[in-house]
Amino acid sequence: MTKADKIVEIYKVLYKSYGPQGWWPFLDHEGTNSLKVGNTQGYHILDYSFPRNELEVFEVCLGSILTQNTSFNSVVKSLRNLKNKNALTPEAIHEMDIDELKLCIKPSGYHNQKSRYILEFITFFNALKGEVPSRDRLLEVLGIGEETADSMLLFGYKQLEFKVDAYTRRILLSLGLIDEKAKYDEIKQLMQEALSASITQKDERLIVYQEYHALIVNHAKLFYSKKPYGRNCFLHEMF
DNA sequence: TTCCAGGCAATAC
DNA sequence: GTATTGCATGGA
Numbered sequence: 001m002t003k004a005d006k007i008v009e010i011y012k013v014l015y016k017s018y019g020p021q022g023w024w025p026f027l028d029h030e031g032t033n034s035l036k037v038g039n040t041q042g043y044h045i046l047d048y049s050f051p052r053n054e055l056e057v058f059e060v061c062l063g064s065i066l067t068q069n070t071s072f073n074s075v076v077k078s079l080r081n082l083k084n085k086n087a088l089t090p091e092a093i094h095e096m097d098i099d100e101l102k103l104c105i106k107p108s109g110y111h112n113q114k115s116r117y118i119l120e121f122i123t124f125f126n127a128l129k130g131e132v133p134s135r136d137r138l139l140e141v142l143g144i145g146e147e148t149a150d151s152m153l154l155f156g157y158k159q160l161e162f163k164v165d166a167y168t169r170r171i172l173l174s175l176g177l178i179d180e181k182a183k184y185d186e187i188k189q190l191m192q193e194a195l196s197a198s199i200t201q202k203d204e205r206l207i208v209y210q211e212y213h214a215l216i217v218n219h220a221k222l223f224y225s226k227k228p229y230g231r232n233c234f235l236h237e238m239f
Numbered sequence: 240t241t242c243c244a245g246g247c248a249a250t251a252c
Numbered sequence: 253g254t255a256t257t258g259c260a261t262g263g264a
Contacts, residue, residue, distance in 0.1 A: 068246040074262060075245090109260040113247080145247050165245050217245050225243070 001239060003177050004194035010175075010235060011195075011208065014215040017234075020045050021214035024155040025059040026076060027083050048207055051156060054130060058090055060156035061125065064148050065117050066108045077107035090122045117143025132157045146184045154209055160202065162191045163213045167220035174230035175239070 001009075022045035029052075044050055051057045059079065066075040081104040082088045087096055101118070102111040120142045124133070138149040146164075153159040164187045172178045178187055195212070199205040223233040230236065 064245090067244090069244060069259090070246085071244045071262075073244095077262090107261065109244090109262080110247090110258095111260070113259060117247085143247065147246065151245080163245085167245065213245080220245090 003190065004197055006175070006177060006239060007191060007194035008198045009238060010171075011212050011215070013235065013238065014219055015211065018215055018218050021211055021218060022046065023210065023214045024063060025051055025056045026063070027059060027079060027088065029053065029055045029059070029088075048210075051158075055089060057156045058125065059088060061121060061152045062088075062118065064151040064156070065114060065121060065143060066105060067151075068110070068114070068143075068148060070108045070110075074108040078105040081105070081107070090125055093118060094122050094126075113143070117141075132159065135161065150188070154206075154213070158206055160192070160206055160209060162188050162195070162209050164188050164191070165213070165217070167216050167224055168213070170224045170229045171216060171220060171233075171235070174224070174233065175235060 022043050024043075026043050051060055062082075063072075063075055063079060066078050079088065082093070085092075085100075085104065087093055087104070093101060098115060098119075102115045105111050105114055105118070108114070121144065124137075124141045133153075135149050135153060138144050138152060139146070144152075150161040150163040153161040154163050164184055168187060168191075169178070169182070172187065172190075173180060173182075178190065191212075195205060195208055199208055219233075219235075224230055
C-alpha cells in the first residue's frame with residue numbers, strides 16, 4: 001500500500017468514524033438561518049455553500065488569525081464579542097478603538113499581536129476589492145504564515161490549498177508517513193498529490209480538503225493531545 | 240499547579 | 253538556513 005493509498009484510506013476511516021464536520025464560518029451574517037454557534041458538533045454540516053459572501057469570507061480570515069495557537073472555543077468567544085458590538089466587519093474594526101478591539105479578542109490570547117495582525121489584514125483585504133488573493137501575497141501580510149494563509153484560502157476562498165497544522169504532523173509522523181523534519185510544504189504536497197490522484201472532480205476535492213483537515217483536528221484532540229501522541233489511536237491498526 | 244491550544248515574528252546561532 | 257524564544261488567555 002503506497003503512502004497515497006494510506007492517506008486516502010485514513011480519510012475514509014475518519015469520515016466513517018466522525019462524520020462530516022461542518023466548519024467555517026460560525027456566525028450567521030444574513031439572519032436567514034440560525035447557525036449553531038459554539039456547537040462542537042459542527043456549524044453547517046453538509047452545507048458547502050459557505051462562505052456565501054464577503055462578510056463570511058472575512059469572518060473566516062479573522063478566525064484564521066485568532067485561532068493561531070489557540071483553542072477554537074476561545075476564538076468563538078472573541079468572534080461573538082465582535083458580533084455583539086455589530087463589529088464583525090472590516091469597516092467597523094478599522095474604525096474601532098484599538099483597546100476596544102483588544103478587549104474583544106482577549107479570550108483568544110496574544111491580543112497585542114493579534115490586534116495588529118487583524119488591522120494589517122484589513123488593509124490588505126480592503127485592497128483586494130473582492131478578488132481572491134494569491135498565497136504569496138497573503139504571506140507578505142504581517143501575522144500570516146503558511147498555515148494561516150492556507151486556512152484562509154481553503155475555508156474562506158474555496159481554493160485547493162490543503163491546510164497543514166501541528167495535529168496533521170503528529171498523526172502522519174505517528175503513522176510513519178513523514179519524518180520529524182518534514183517541512184510544511186512537503187507535507188502539504190504529500191496530502192494534495194494523494195488526494196488529487198484519487199479525486200478528479202475539483203468541487204469534490206475541495207470538500208475533502210476541508211473535511212479532512214477538520215477530521216484530523218477532531219481525531220487528534222482525542223488521541224494526539226497528550227503524550228505519548230497516538231496512544232490508542234485506531235488508525236495504527238489499519239496498515 | 241502544570242500543560243496545552245487548529246502559529247507567528249523576531250532573534251540567535 | 254535552522255533552532256529558540258516571547259507572546260496571553262482559558263480550560264482540562
